[in-house]
Amino acid sequence: MLxxxxxxxxxxxMMVMRRQGxxxxxxxxSFLVHSEGYLLTTARAVADDGDLFVVPPDWTQxxxxxxxxxxxPVPVEVVARDVPHxxxxxxxxxxxxxxxxxxxxxxxxxxxxxxxxxxxxxPFGYYRIHTVIAAQSILAGRITSRPGTxxxxxxxxxxxxxxxxxxxxxxxxxxxxxxxxxFDPVELEGLSPPEGVSLQSNxxxxxxxxxxxxxxxxxLGE
Numbered sequence: 001m002l003x004x005x006x007x008x009x010x011x012x013x014m015m016v017m018r019r020q021g022x023x024x025x026x027x028x029x030s031f032l033v034h035s036e037g038y039l040l041t042t043a044r045a046v047a048d049d050g051d052l053f054v055v056p057p058d059w060t061q062x063x064x065x066x067x068x069x070x071x072x073p074v075p076v077e078v079v080a081r082d083v084p085h086x087x088x089x090x091x092x093x094x095x096x097x098x099x100x101x102x103x104x105x106x107x108x109x110x111x112x113x114x115x116x117x118x119x120x121x122x123p124f125g126y127y128r129i130h131t132v133i134a135a136q137s138i139l140a141g142r143i144t145s146r147p148g149t150x151x152x153x154x155x156x157x158x159x160x161x162x163x164x165x166x167x168x169x170x171x172x173x174x175x176x177x178x179x180x181x182x183f184d185p186v187e188l189e190g191l192s193p194p195e196g197v198s199l200q201s202n203x204x205x206x207x208x209x210x211x212x213x214x215x216x217x218x219x220l221g222e
Contacts, residue, residue: 005118005173006134008101010059013120013132013165016041016090017073019051024073026128029121029165030054030090031175033216035100037092040178040212041164043081046088052076054090057132067128080215085149085207087178089215105216106174108142108152108208115139117154119179119206121165133162139169140203145188150208152177158204167206177206 012032017024028045032038039054046052053073058064075093082088092098117137122130137156144150152167158179167177183203186192 002116002118002134002136002170005168005170006120008173009104009118009120009166009168009175010132010134011057012100012104013122014039014054014056015122015125015130016045016052016054016076016164019053019073024053024055026122026125026161027052028125028163029161029179031120031164031166032098032100033104033175033212034220035098035102036220037096037098038079038216038219039076039090039092040166040215041088041090042178042180043083043086043088045164046078046081046090049078052078052090054092055130064131066130068130079219082211082215084147085211086180087207087211087215089212089219091219104175105209105213106169106172106176108150108176108210111139111169111171111176113139113141116170117176118168118170119154119156119158119162119165120168121158121162121179123159123161125161137204150210151180151183151205152208153183153203153205155202156204157182157202175209177209178212179204179206181205
């Protein structure tokens, strides 16, 4: 089951980078959501416009090199940002013929707790490890944050480079969330732990995919 999900989405998860002189700075993960070249990531990853591009994964090697010294960058532009919910819609600047599954986005509301999930991203892109990793987890719960953002909680501690990647449900093999980071109540809710208590969260969260779907519908004029 999870093997099929990994194969379904393996080509859609891309690195988001920014050109800085002759170098490329890694910003986070992203994923394709429409055959016209639309991708989703987090708003914080692309807070500034200009010189943005994505790098598709290299699936030609079973054991690829740690770092890709040369990449084939594809320029992107920021179509829309939903800053309160931390989601951004990108679009490939060149017109490309993209072969991808239709209706990759699902619903974050229907799956019960315990549903198997898979998240994809480039966890260690900041350390120049340019490999997409597919990781298994389960749906641990759902909450609405104090600012009003619907969050999906899953039982895996993501790395910083995973942020912006897709969270996929094994039920229907569709994306239900945009990976947001480690579930840290102190950071998310502005709360303080009891004195003498240290927080070591092994949970992570994703923003409801509906926020990204709304940006896409608006861009397509639907």
